[in-house]
Amino acid sequence: MAENNWTPTPLDTSGIELDAGLLTLVEALAENAHAHWARRRFTEGWRRGAERSDIALTHPLLVPYPELPEPEKEYDRELAVETIKVVLSLGYRILPPA
Structure with missing residues (x-):
């Protein structure tokens, strides 16, 4: 059991596979997450x-x-x-830009 009697239970996304088309999205989200973190720190x-x-x-x-x-x-x-896996496991679809 985790600290404070809380056991984290994230959604099981082990069965979700990302296709190669989502790799560009992964990199964009990763870069944005870093930029968001850095901007907060600078602030x-x-x-x-x-x-x-x-x-x-x-x-x-x-x-x-x-x-x-x-x-x-x-x-x-x-x-x-x-x-992305959580989004997909919740039934949403991610479509490439037109």
Whole structure:
């Protein structure tokens, strides 16, 4: 059991497969998630720094998405993939732009 007697139970999306056409959407969502996170940090007074410091409000990942290390990009991609899978598992359809 998790802390505070709460056991997270996300939707089971293990049976949902994304087709190759959604990979562009995954990357766009991942980049947007990073930009949203960074904008929030900048609004809160954070700036780029060599090390993360909650006291000095510095973070080394306050860089444009293309400059992120690959493991950090993968974190954002996993969030995007899971979001798309949830949307699909709830019965919505995602169509490419015309």
